[in-house]
Amino acid sequence: MxxxxxxxxxxxxxxxxxxxxxxxxxxxxxxxxxxxxxxxxxxxxxxxxxxxxxxxxxxxxxxxxxxxGLGYGEGAAQERHVEPLPLDGPEEQKQFVAALAGFAVGGSPDVDAWLPRLGERPASVPEVVNPEAIATVREITQRHRELDATYGGGSCRDSALGYLAWARCLTRSRCRTPDLAAALCAELADLHNLVGWMSHDLGEHLEARRHLAQGLVYAQKAGDSTLMADAYYRLGRVSIHQGNPAEALHLFQLGQIVATNSNCLTSVAILHANIAWAHARMGNAPAMRDSLARAHHEIGRADTTDAPQWTRFFCEPGDLEGMSGVVHSALARHSQYREQHAALALGHASRALKRRTETSRSGALDHVTMALGYALLGEQDKVVPHAQAVLDAARQVRSRRLLDRLSDVADVIEPPRDKQLAELVTTIRARVAA
Incomplete structure (x- = not known):
């Protein structure tokens, strides 16, 4: 605030x-x-x-x-920061994405004007950064990652953001070796990427983009290609959620470049799966099938025991199934692919649900895919239990993204053909608007 x-x-x-x-x-x-x-x-x-x-x-x-900053009084921020450049219009976003593309080809573009302003205050930080301090940043990031995955970004974003403001102050401390300095930058990149993802989950997409850009900067300083791929992947997810699959595809492809260079098969698989989603949103069925097949192939041959921490969600048995369901349901929104791919989406989402906790955000998103698949097939009586499961999960999963995806279901089933469906649509609209 x-x-x-x-x-x-x-x-x-x-x-x-x-x-x-x-x-x-x-x-x-x-x-x-x-x-x-x-x-x-x-x-x-x-x-x-x-x-x-x-x-x-x-x-x-x-x-x-x-x-x-409106005049008198105690309590003004102790440090003044130049406002970051706006990212509201299409031209501004195009310039932002063009600048970020430079990182993927080994450049060091100047993106400082877009980065987040955390309003850092002087903090008590160690004079010298040791491995224990870096391990602490890693541990706290991981705990926030686990909370976010289960309960949504709203459960812990403020906590992560507060810790991030302190952790960034470690850059004022001395690192005895270049390896420690790189390790610190890597942990800060991971934490910025996570805060950006949580912001996206809360519907705060502008802040998400800024934190993810900062994560990209730190990841390059660390020389960590997998974390650079992570930033591009999450930036693409913001774009696809905001209805710009072409921009998302560009960002995913940039991520694929650095993921391939890193020889990390789990990150390569994640980027292929999301490239498939962008193609599906644009109705490009052959490219979608190719990218999704490559995602399955790469994760099948990956050594998941040695996967980077941020990629491990994709190593879970249900995640590629769930993502495949999302991809097929996106293609099914195009009328020429509706029947075949809505049925495929239902199959993947059903298998995903059997492999993970329904009350988690991922489980709730699988229910969204199920509800959307049935809505697209016109089997509206089967939509209700899955949509209700999402509404129930949303009582403890604080995720704007989840509600936005559920709103897509309401769009498909309108106008509802019976009273129960009408009440469901009304409930969804009320929850989304709250």
């Missing part, structure tokens, strides 16, 4: 109040002096820049004006 206030990012402030603290958009509007429709527009990207309006917001919401 302090970071959003310092940037005067009113949309982010409103989203944090709404999603993290349960304040309704109507209540925010009453306090800040807006119409409810204006609050919605602001959370969707409308800019608020007028000084008097910012003052009204601060006073209405009880925010110390100094935290927004």
């Amino acid at each position: 302090r970071s959003a206030l310092a940037r005067r990012d009113v949309g982010q402030i409103f989203m944090l109040l709404n999603r993290r603290h349960g304040m309704t958009q109507r209540r925010i509007a009453e306090l800040a002096g807006f119409a409810a429709s204006e609050v919605y527009e602001i959370t969707r990207g409308r800019q608020v820049m007028a000084y008097d309006v910012l003052v009204r917001i601060a006073e209405g919401l009880g925010i110390p004006r100094a935290l927004m």
